[in-house]
Each structure stands twice: as structure tokens, then as C-alpha cells.
Amino acid sequence: MNFKTAIVRREHFNSAHRLHNPMWPDEKNFAVFGKCNNPNYHGHNYELEVKIIGIVNEDTGYIIDTKYLSDLIKEHVLHKFDHKNLNLDVEDFKNLNPTAENIAIVIYNILRPLIEENYELKIKLYETRRNFVEYPY
Numbered sequence: 001m002n003f004k005t006a007i008v009r010r011e012h013f014n015s016a017h018r019l020h021n022p023m024w025p026d027e028k029n030f031a032v033f034g035k036c037n038n039p040n041y042h043g044h045n046y047e048l049e050v051k052i053i054g055i056v057n058e059d060t061g062y063i064i065d066t067k068y069l070s071d072l073i074k075e076h077v078l079h080k081f082d083h084k085n086l087n088l089d090v091e092d093f094k095n096l097n098p099t100a101e102n103i104a105i106v107i108y109n110i111l112r113p114l115i116e117e118n119y120e121l122k123i124k125l126y127e128t129r130r131n132f133v134e135y136p137y
């Protein structure tokens with residue numbers, strides 16, 4: 001039996017950030033990013049959904065063990081991002097604006113090499129209850 005199915009693991013992390021383009025003057029940064037450009041930074045309670053799509057293994061009934069997936073996310077993503085200032089503490093954002101889009105892409109690029117090639121990986125990241133990003137789309 002070849003059942004292509006998706007399994008999703010949800011995790012969360014809390015991070016501070018500031019949206020800012022260092023190539024622009026302060027006025028333009030404020031005009032584009034508004035309150036998200038506040039130099040004092042601000043925090044979000046991010047909700048992360050990691051979706052793995054693949055064939056269900058006939059022996060286990062699993063696509064991937066959610067405990068294993070959770071441990072991967074914790075070790076490689078949450079450990080780096082949780083209770084951190086993304087702009088100041090996380091190397092991936094030293095030269096990259098930590099928008100929800102860029103955070104989702106960074107998370108995908110961290111996890112992709114850790115997931116078997118024959119599985120699809122999709123990231124959904126909620127920055128607020130009403131704003132979320134999906135990558136790849």
C-alpha cells in the first residue's frame with residue numbers, strides 16, 4: 001500500500017526582533033516597517049508547524065516518528081531561536097531581516113538536510129494569531 005500522507009508537528013518559540021534595512025535611512029525604515037522598526041526590539045510568540053509528507057511505512061504505520069521530529073526541531077531550531085534576540089543573537093539574521101518570511105525560509109534550510117530526501121518538508125510559521133507564512137509554497 002502506497003499512502004502518501006502528511007504529518008505535522010507543532011512547536012513554539014519566543015523571540016525578539018526588529019525589522020530594519022541597514023541600507024536605508026531611519027525615515028525610510030520607519031515608513032516601511034512602522035512599529036516593527038522600533039530600535040528597542042519587540043517580541044513574538046511564534047507558532048511553528050513542520051509538515052512532513054511521505055509514504056506511510058507499512059511496518060511502523062509512521063511517516064516519521066513525531067518524537068524524533070520534535071527532538072530535531074528542538075535541537076536545531078528552538079535551541080537557536082527560543083528566548084533569543086534574532087537580530088543580535090542568531091547568526092542567520094546578522095545580514096538578513098528577521099521577517100516571518102525569512103524566519104520560515106531559514107528554518108526550512110536548517111531542517112531540509114536533516115529530513116530524508118524522499119520526504120517533502122513544509123514550514124508554516126505564525127508570527128501572530130492572524131499573520132502566518134508558508135514555505136515552500
Ligand SMILES: Nc1nc2c(c(=O)[nH]1)N=C([C@H](O)[C@H](O)COP(=O)(O)OP(=O)(O)OP(=O)(O)O)CN2
Nearest residue numbers: 019033036044098099100101102127128129130131
Ligand atoms: N510580510 C510581512 N509583513 C509584516 C511582518 C512580516 O514578518 N512579514 N511583520 C510585521 C510585524 O513584525 C508584526 O508581525 C506585526 O505585528 P502586528 O501589526 O501587531 O500584527 P497583528 O496581526 O498581531 O495585529 P493586527 O492588529 O491584526 O494588525 C508586520 N508586517
